[in-house]
Amino acid sequence: MITTKDLTKVYRTRDREVTALDGVDLHVSEGEVFGVVGQSGAGKSSLIRCVNLLERPTSGTVSVAGQELTALAGSGKRAGKELRAARGRIGMVFQHFNLLSSRSVLGNVELPLEILGYSGQERTRKARELLDLVGLADKAKAHPAQLSGGQKQRVGIARALAGDPKVLLSDEATSALDPETTRSVLQLLRDLKEQLGLTVLLITHEMDVVKAVCDSAALMKNGRITESGTVPELLATPGSELARELFPVGGVPSAPGRTVVDVTFHGATTTEPVISKLSRTYEVDISILGAAMDTVAGKQVGRMRIELPGSFEDNVVPIGFLREQGLTVDVAAVAAAARDDENTDAARGTAGLAKEGAK
């Protein structure tokens, strides 16, 4: 549904060049929610703006719903008629909502309909339908300043759906919202996707968003996509940075000379009593150092960090057993020798978290 080929974007200032996108190939299939994650400055924002050509890519192509947008763009900075029509069929929601404070909620949803040329009555009827769809029918007369953050984003979503788009772009749509509101807005996106058959491309720096709504995800670093795939695929990929970020598990070995293994459960294995089988079969004592369990795209997914006695060489067989059971197994790079460092790191991490919490 959305395909970018070798997309590059270079910002030129008087004395230097900044490469925001460095040959990005992205493919978003019809009907999926695709999340691009990465730290700020990784190029996510440039990427999503290149998809509807709010930013002109320096080179490369963008196709949406079978139409090559980069071919529609004129040479100048101004968007031609065809490009504007194509944009009308792509919805976009923004981190800071970008609602007009000069218009009522209804007026904000009517704006894209005015651009699309709907007549007055038709416009109001359709805008009311859209507000109903996002659960804000009773706020039509209110002004954006009177709404909460979550309500504002719902208006933003209703507005983005005005052109009956097949594709919705979400630029950090929940980053300005609290966790509770984030959940309800994500749930709305998920529902709308099912209901309207939308394809959603979202960018975010929050792993929770990916966990909550994404079918597929990609990791962006320094203008490049370093990992990409469906969430189960990523979880099944040994050494996947995304999988580790999605399900971070902590814990350090209790004594030197032990082996620490990160195990990822997905699909059928989640219901199998794998750990107790391992313990019984090989008569090993297993300590669980940390674990995380969640539902991703409707499926139970978990990660666990376990500790086996003895060195890696002593544990080749049990690890092999785990792999045979269909689990993804990574030997964690935490050695007991590094334990003191780990502690300091963990302490630092805790302090950092405490600080985050204080915000």
Added chain:
Amino acid sequence: MTWSEIQPLLFQGFWDTLYMVGWSALIALAGGLPLGVLLVLTDKGGMLQNAPVNKVVGAVVNVGRSLPFIILLIALIPFTRFVVGQSVGSTAAIVPLAIGAIPFFARLVETAVREVDRGLVEAVQAMGGGTPTVVFKALLPQALPSLVAGLTTTVIVLIGYSAMAGTVGGGGLGSVAVQYGYQRFETSVMLATVVALIVIVTAVQIIGDAVVRLLAAGRGGAGGDGGASRRLARLGRGRTVAVAAAVVVPLALIGYGIGQGGEDKQTLRIAASPTPHAEILEYVQKHLAAKEGLKLDVRKFNDYVVPNTATESGEVDANFFQHKPYLDDFNKKQHTDIRPVVNVELEPLGLYSKKEQSLKDIGDGDTVAVPNDSTNEGRSLHLLAKHGLIELKPGAGQEATLGDIADTNGLKFKELEAAAVPRALDDVDAAVINGNYAVDADLNPAKDALVAEQAKGNPYANFLAVKDGKQHDPRIEKLAKLLNSQQVKKFIEHKYQGAIEPVFGSVGS
């Protein structure tokens, strides 16, 4: 002056000010809004990024903003005449006022539009909106409160500018204050006009602020309580009222302006300096003209250029403010054909002092203030030379300057605008003051001057003047006869007590 005399001045001034400011503000709005938006759109990173256009528009705006208004007022006279068909009067003053205000308002618009969140522009573009959509649906509505605040500021600046409209006979409160308060020492009039101006400026600011508040409130504050919808409905009504007022007030002003137009062809229009020329003409108008079947329209000017250019162009039929040396010089430099008709009065230049009792006390080390315009300065130096205070170089003409002095006898000179000289009298040892300004400053040339010019054979007598060929217009002949009548002679002698002397008859060459 008594209140009953001040009141009509104030009333007329008030309407003239409203008329000029109302129209010029509307034009500034129409011109400044697109310019300001264009500045934002063509700027770097703007939707219509265009460096050459941006630079040119920016430069035009900067030039417009850096010109002193009084310069603009004079420089635009030909353009004004082209646009509104005349270069004098309230309507003519609107042109330079509007042109002065357009760049000012354009910059305020630019600032207001720039403040609009770029995210909104992006959102409209993402919906498929083009530049016009962005401008009319996002930028302008979002910037509306700031734009109204900017317009309020512009109107207030225009009220200030309009004080200078007296230069082209535009009238208005400001020029009433200058004419009566500054030049004629009528403190009561000045106070009254200043108070009226303060009231107007305050009212404009209050109305502007109220509209801004209404617009902001219409967008809803944070938190919607139970009465929110009722409050919104009420605010909605308030906004309607504000918009209605914004439409009705300028329309009322326009209506007033149209009502001002239309005048009798038979009426003789005469441009004159306020004192004493306009006063003498008004005496004729009130007491003598009707019997001769003559109608006069006396227009007052603070300036010495516009009355002549207006006479040349036929916007007025005659003028009465100048003397022969000035007119000869003007005709030569401006290529005009204005001819004197009949002498009326002389304002003898006199040397005054608050420190010394007689001419011989003035000498080495003393400072003498003289007018700084070419004719009055030359005239002053000739007066001083005649009485032996200085020696002029041989051949120094009527426009002698300080450079033409051969021997100052130790005197020092201070050059000031003619009207300002009486005010400097306390600060200098002596001053050469024009008769009319001396009277305004409560000095009597006959009694207070150490020396004064002689009326007989004086080339500086002021006369009625017309464009060549109009000398024999029967209306002009009638007016000339009345101005040289016994009644006028008595009026001048009685009213000015020697400060101004009647000098009748034909003008010598």
